[in-house]
Amino acid sequence: MRTIITGTGSYIPTIVKTNRDFAVHEFYSEDQQRIPTPPEVIVGKFKEITGIEERRYASTDLNASEIATIAAKVAIEDAGIDPETLDQIIVAHNFGNVLKHTIQTDVLPSLASRVKHDLKIKNPACVPYDILFGCPGWVQGVIQADAFFKSGMAKKALVIGTETLSRVLDMYDRDSMIFSDGAGASVLEYLPDDGQHRGILSAAVMAHTEEEAYYLYLGKSNFPDSDPRIRYIKMKGRKVYEYAITHVPQAMKTCLDKAGIGIEEVKKVFIHQANEKMDEGIIRAFFRLYGQRTTPEGIMPMSIHKLGNSSVATVPTLYDLVRKGQIENQELHPGDVILFASVGAGMNINAVCYRV
Incomplete structure (x- = not known):
């Protein structure tokens, strides 16, 4: 199954x-x-x-x-x-x-x-x-x-x-x-497995809450005359960036290794659309863990340029758009091995290895 x-x-x-x-x-x-x-x-x-x-x-x-x-x-x-x-x-x-x-x-x-x-x-x-x-x-x-x-x-x-x-x-x-x-x-x-071994192959999850728990939090407005009782989403951007670059690639590797899949078999990585430079850094670091200095062209579909960071919606939305041919120069084929990966408030990280 x-x-x-x-x-x-x-x-x-x-x-x-x-x-x-x-x-x-x-x-x-x-x-x-x-x-x-x-x-x-x-x-x-x-x-x-x-x-x-x-x-x-x-x-x-x-x-x-x-x-x-x-x-x-x-x-x-x-x-x-x-x-x-x-x-x-x-x-x-x-x-x-x-x-x-x-x-x-x-x-x-x-x-x-x-x-x-x-x-x-x-x-x-x-x-x-x-x-x-x-x-x-x-x-x-x-x-x-x-x-x-x-x-x-x-x-x-x-x-x-x-x-x-x-x-x-x-x-x-x-x-x-x-x-x-x-x-x-x-x-x-x-x-039931149809012999193509489609579906979820493995997953990995980790969380760091000692120093990292409040990298994203609710806080008062930056405007000096604002109502201090009202809270807004706040982010320690540099801390989030450093955390993601350090830990997300390892979680992705753990997930892929658990599946017994080689890095050369990965066709797409659907990563949380948080920040283009951060996502590119994560992908580079992920491939370096396997001794690869370059990343395959087109391996990381992106929607952030036009859709921004919609938090929990970024990964499923991106997957839907690529799956239905709505992202230019991106497509999926039966049998493709892909990774879903995300990082965010908590701080929490997870990854799923999936065969289309």
Whole structure:
């Protein structure tokens, strides 16, 4: 028996926020001092480092659970399943539903319960639950579904990553330009091995919380006259970068070695779309662990340039887009060995080796 992704779907929000929109902002430092560098220079440097030109924000009439449902419906249709046959609905997110112009998180009921409700699933044996695991949440949901399948407790699951980070941003913080909104969903099924050895081959997970736990956190605005009671997403960018470059490649290697797969067999790496330079550094370091000084051309599909960093949604959205031929010069073929990998708040890291 193998855990196979039989359907995928995504929701790309309609509101486009370009770098030009940020070039008229005033930015402040963590100590609430106005940064004298002209905003257009800050934005230009930001693009050089992250690769981000645009990002997508959800419209005010949609929240995280609703865009999750949209992506889920596409994945269910793509898989050709009856949603009543789902055993689990796993929704990864960080902030629940945040209504526009508020900063309060709503997770009662859970987003997974809302998705089940919106999908009109009546089956009481379909269990919905949420995962709070930082940006690696969707990958962790896939790992959990696979574990439940192997335990005999489930055979079919819907795993979703959804986020509306635009509603927890501090517009006076330069890091706010990184984040975006989106949702990606996948249907996973536990199916007999057809001889092609498709599906999940291995997984690896690690977490560091001694010094690293608060590299991402909620904090007050950088603007000096802001309400100190309101908290926004904050990031120690340099610390996150150094942590990711140091630890993610090793987790990926651990995962690949557990699968007994050679590095030369890996066709694609679907890595969390956090920062172009960081992701490129991770890939280079990963291949160096196998004694390779260069990385194969096209091995790392990217969506960050136009979609930004939508946290838990980046990996499933990217996989859906490549799988359906919507990323230029990127495609998948039956039998391809791929890696999913992510890093984020906690600090948490995970990786999954998968044969298409």
